[in-house]
Amino acid sequence: MTTQITVTLADLTRMLRESAGEEEGVDLDGDVLNTTFIDLGYDSLALLQVIGLIQREYGITIPDDAVADAETPGALLALVNASGATTD
Amino acid sequence: MSTAAVVTGLGITAPNGLGTEDFWKATLAGESGIGPVTRFDATQYPSRIAGEVPGFVAEDHISSRLMPQTDHMTRLALTAAGWALQDAGIDPAEHAEYGIGVVTSASGGAVEFGQRELENLWSKGKEYVSAYQSFAWFYAVNTGQISIRHKLRGPSNVLLTEQAGGIDALGQARRCVRKGTPVMVSGGVDAAICPWGWVPQIAYGLMSTVNDPERAYLPFAADASGYVPGEGGAILVVEDAAAARGRGAARIYGEIAGYAATLDPAPGGARPPALGRAIANAVADAGLVPADIDVVFADASGVPALDRAEAAALAEVFGPGAVPVTAPKAGTGRLLAGGAALDTATALLSLRDGVIPPTAQVAAADPEHRIDLVTGDAREAPLRNALVVARGHGGFNAALVVRRAA
Numbered sequence: 001m002t003t004q005i006t007v008t009l010a011d012l013t014r015m016l017r018e019s020a021g022e023e024e025g026v027d028l029d030g031d032v033l034n035t036t037f038i039d040l041g042y043d044s045l046a047l048l049q050v051i052g053l054i055q056r057e058y059g060i061t062i063p064d065d066a067v068a069d070a071e072t073p074g075a076l077l078a079l080v081n082a083s084g085a086t087t088d
Numbered sequence: 089m090s091t092a093a094v095v096t097g098l099g100i101t102a103p104n105g106l107g108t109e110d111f112w113k114a115t116l117a118g119e120s121g122i123g124p125v126t127r128f129d130a131t132q133y134p135s136r137i138a139g140e141v142p143g144f145v146a147e148d149h150i151s152s153r154l155m156p157q158t159d160h161m162t163r164l165a166l167t168a169a170g171w172a173l174q175d176a177g178i179d180p181a182e183h184a185e186y187g188i189g190v191v192t193s194a195s196g197g198a199v200e201f202g203q204r205e206l207e208n209l210w211s212k213g214k215e216y217v218s219a220y221q222s223f224a225w226f227y228a229v230n231t232g233q234i235s236i237r238h239k240l241r242g243p244s245n246v247l248l249t250e251q252a253g254g255i256d257a258l259g260q261a262r263r264c265v266r267k268g269t270p271v272m273v274s275g276g277v278d279a280a281i282c283p284w285g286w287v288p289q290i291a292y293g294l295m296s297t298v299n300d301p302e303r304a305y306l307p308f309a310a311d312a313s314g315y316v317p318g319e320g321g322a323i324l325v326v327e328d329a330a331a332a333r334g335r336g337a338a339r340i341y342g343e344i345a346g347y348a349a350t351l352d353p354a355p356g357g358a359r360p361p362a363l364g365r366a367i368a369n370a371v372a373d374a375g376l377v378p379a380d381i382d383v384v385f386a387d388a389s390g391v392p393a394l395d396r397a398e399a400a401a402l403a404e405v406f407g408p409g410a411v412p413v414t415a416p417k418a419g420t421g422r423l424l425a426g427g428a429a430l431d432t433a434t435a436l437l438s439l440r441d442g443v444i445p446p447t448a449q450v451a452a453a454d455p456e457h458r459i460d461l462v463t464g465d466a467r468e469a470p471l472r473n474a475l476v477v478a479r480g481h482g483g484f485n486a487a488l489v490v491r492r493a494a
Contacts, residue, residue, distance in 0.1 A: 021152030041153060048219035049156065056215055 005058055007080050009033055012050075012073055019053045020046035033074040044068075047076075054080060093262040093272075094493065095341040096332050097176025097325030098433050099168035101277060103139030103318045103420045104448075107171065112437050115445045116466045120419040122301045122316055122449075127160075127200075127281040135295040137304045138281050139318025139421030157220035158233065159198030161319070165230040165277035166237060168323040173238060176325040177338050178271065180238045189242030189269045190235045191260045192323070193253025193276035193425040194227040196285060201225055203284040234273055234323075242269045250480025251387075252349070254321065254428030255488045259347035261326040270331040275429035279319035289317060292481060294391050302449055305422075307388035307415045308395050308461050310454040315390040318417075321426020322433035341436040345473070346374025346489030353483070363485045364401035367477060370487035371405070376473060378406045381489070383444050383462075383469070385431045385476045388415030390422075398477065399457035408458035412444055412467065419448030428478035432488055435474040439492040443468050 013028040022028055023041025032040060037047060047067045055062055060083055070076035098108050103121030105111030114121070122139045130136040141164060149167040150158060158166070173180070180188055202225035208216040223229055228246040235244050243264050247256045254276040261274035280286075289295050296304040296314035305316035332340060348369030350362035371378055384406075387398055402413065416434050417423070423430055438444055444467040453461035476488045 017152070019156060021155055023153050024151060045157075045219045045222070052215060052219060 005060070007054065007058065007077055009073060009077065012077060015053045015057070016042065016050050019049040034072050036071050037073070091266050092329035093265040093326050093344045094329045094332055095324050095344065095436055095490070096327045096337045096339065097172040097174070097178065098341065098436065099171030099175065099323040100430065100433055101141050101144065101164045101168045101320040102430055103141055103320055106141060106143050108175070108437070115416045115419065115434060116443065118419065118446045118448045118464070120301065120448045122305065122318070122419065122421050124301070125281060128283060130286070133286060134290060134297045135286070136299045137296070137301055137316050139316060139320070139423070140281060141320045154233070156218070157224055159201035159224055159229070159279070161198050161200070161277060161279035162224070162230050162233050164279055164320055165192065165323065166233055168275070168277050168321065169234040169238070169273055172273065172323040172325050176327070178325060180240055183271065186242045187269065188240040188271040188273065189244050189264050190231045190240050190273045191245040191247065191257045191264065192231045192234070192274065193247050193249070193257040193429065194230065195248065195250055195253065195278055195425040196280055196288070197227045198225045198229055199280050199284040200282040203282050230277060240273060242272070249349070249484040249486065250482055251422060251424055251427055252478040252480035252484040252486040253425040254430070254432065255347070255476060255478045255486035256349055257429065258324065258326065258344055258432060258488060259349065259486070262344045262347060265326060265328050270328045272326040273323060274326050275321060275323040275433070276425040277321035277323065277429070278424040278426040280424055281317065281319055294389070296390065305390050305418055306450050307386070307390040307418055307447065308399070308453040308457050308459065309450045312390050312392050312395055316421040318421025318423045319426070320420070320430065321423050322430040324429065324433060340493040342439050342493055343491045344488065345491040346370040346372070346376065347487070348373055349484070349486045351483045352485065361397060361401070363398065363477070363479065364404040366485040366487040367401060367405045367475065370475065370489050374473070374489040374491065376489065381406070381411055381473050381475045382471045383435070383438060383474045384411055384413045385435050385474060386413050386415045387477045387479045388417055388447070389479065394479070395457065399459050403458060409460045411460065412462050412469065413459045414444050414462040415447040415450070416445045418450055428476060428486065431476045431478065432490060435476050435490050439471050439474055439490065442471055444471070
C-alpha cells in the first residue's frame with residue numbers, strides 16, 4: 001500500500017534543529033512559516049544540510065534549485081509536499 | 089623604530105588544563121595530561137598514548153548553530169579565542185570595522201570531522217555527507233570561524249609550517265600590526281586524535297611506541313623514545329602597544345620582540361642545518377645578544393637525533409649549558425600546529441610571574457646534550473627575555489623572542 005507523505009512544519013523545525021542548530025534569539029516553535037530562512041539565521045549551507053536530511057528520512061528527491069527557490073519554511077514544505085513523495 | 093606588538097590576552101586549551109590559570113598551575117607543578125587515547129579505539133595501533141584536553145564540554149562553549157559545522161579542533165579554537173578576547177578586554181563591536189584580523193596555524197585541518205564524512209561517503213553514500221564538510225575540514229577553518237563569530241574583518245590568514253606554525257602565525261600577526269592593523273587574534277589550536285590524524289604520524293616514524301604515559305615522551309632524556317601527540321593550543325591577542333595603552337588595556341603580558349624562520353636543507357643537501365640560524369636571527373631581530381635571553385622554551389622533539397640537533401643549535405648560539413632550557417610540553421604532548429603557540433603563551437606567563445616551569449616527567453637531561461634543563465621543581469628567576477623554539481616536519485624552523493613588559 002502506498003501513502004502520500006506530508007512533511008509538517010513541526011517535522012521541518014525538528015530537522016532544522018538537528019542538522020543546523022538554532023540561532024540564539026530565534027524561536028522555531030513560533031509562527032515561522034513565512035519567515036525567511038535568512039531571518040531565522042540559516043544560510044544556504046544550512047538549507048542544503050536540512051534538505052539532505054529530508055531526502056534521507058523520506059526517501060525523496062528534492063531538486064538542487066530548492067535551496068535557492070524556497071526562501072521560507074512554508075515555501076520549502078510546499079515544494080517537498082508537492083514532490084509527490086510516497087512511501088510503501 | 090617599528091611599532092611594538094604586545095600580547096594583551098591569552099586563551100588556553102591544553103591537555104593539562106582547560107583555561108589559562110588551570111593550565112599554568114598544572115604546568116608549574118609539572119603535572120602531565122598525557123594518558124591512554126580515549127577519542128578513538130587505538131588498541132590496534134603501535135602508539136596508544138596522547139594528551140587530550142580534559143573536561144571540555146563543547147555545548148557549554150559553542151552555539152547549537154555552530155555545533156553541526158565544527159570539528160573538535162575548531163570548537164577548542166573558538167573557545168580559546170573567546171577567552172583571549174575576554175582576557176584582553178576587547179569587544180570587537182567597539183573597534184574599527186577592519187581593525188582586528190585573525191591569523192592562526194594549522195597542520196592537517198579538521199581530520200576528525202573529515203574522516204567521519206569520508207566514512208559516511210563510502211559506507212552510506214553521498215547523500216549522507218554533511219554539507220559543512222565543504223569547509224569544516226579546511227586548514228583555514230579556525231581562522232574563518234573565529235573571524236565570523238567575532239566579526240573580525242581585518243587581514244586574516246592561515247599558516248601551515250607543521251609544528252612550527254604557532255610561531256610563524258605570531259610572526260605574521262606582528263607583521264600585520266606593524267602594517268597598521270591595531271589588533272590581531274593569533275596563535276594555533278589543533279586536534280588530530282583520530283585514525284586519520286594518527287596514521288601519517290606513524291608513517292613519519294617519530295612517535296613514541298612506549299605506551300606508558302609517564303615514559304612515552306621524555307625530551308632530552310637519555311631514554312627519549314619519540315613524541316606523544318596532543319590536542320589543544322593557545323590563542324593570543326597581539327596588539328599595537330600604543331593602541332593597547334591608548335584603550336587602557338588591563339594587562340600587557342609582553343612584547344613579541346623578535347622573530348625568525350629558516351628552512352633546513354633537503355636530506356643529503358650541502359647546507360648546514362638551519363635551526364641555530366633561526367635562533368640567532370630571532371635574538372638579533374629583538375635587538376638583543378644571546379646573553380640577554382633568560383630562558384629557552386625548547387622544541388623538545390623527544391626523538392634522540394632531533395634532541396641532539398636542538399641541543400647543538402642552542403650550544404652554537406648560547407654556549408653549552410649557558411641558558412636555562414625547559415620543555416613544559418613534556419606534560420601535554422606535541423600539539424601539532426597548536427604547540428608553539430602554547431609554548432609562547434607559557435613563556436609569557438613565565439615572564440609575568442618570574443618562574444620557569446619544569447620539564448614534566450623528565451628526571452634529568454642526558455649529560456651528552458650539555459643543556460641546563462629545568463626539571464623537577466619550577467625555578468624562580470628574574471626573567472626579562474624568553475626564547476621559544478619550534479620545528480616542523482619537513483625542515484621548518486622558527487624562533488620567537490618575547491620580552492616582559494617594561
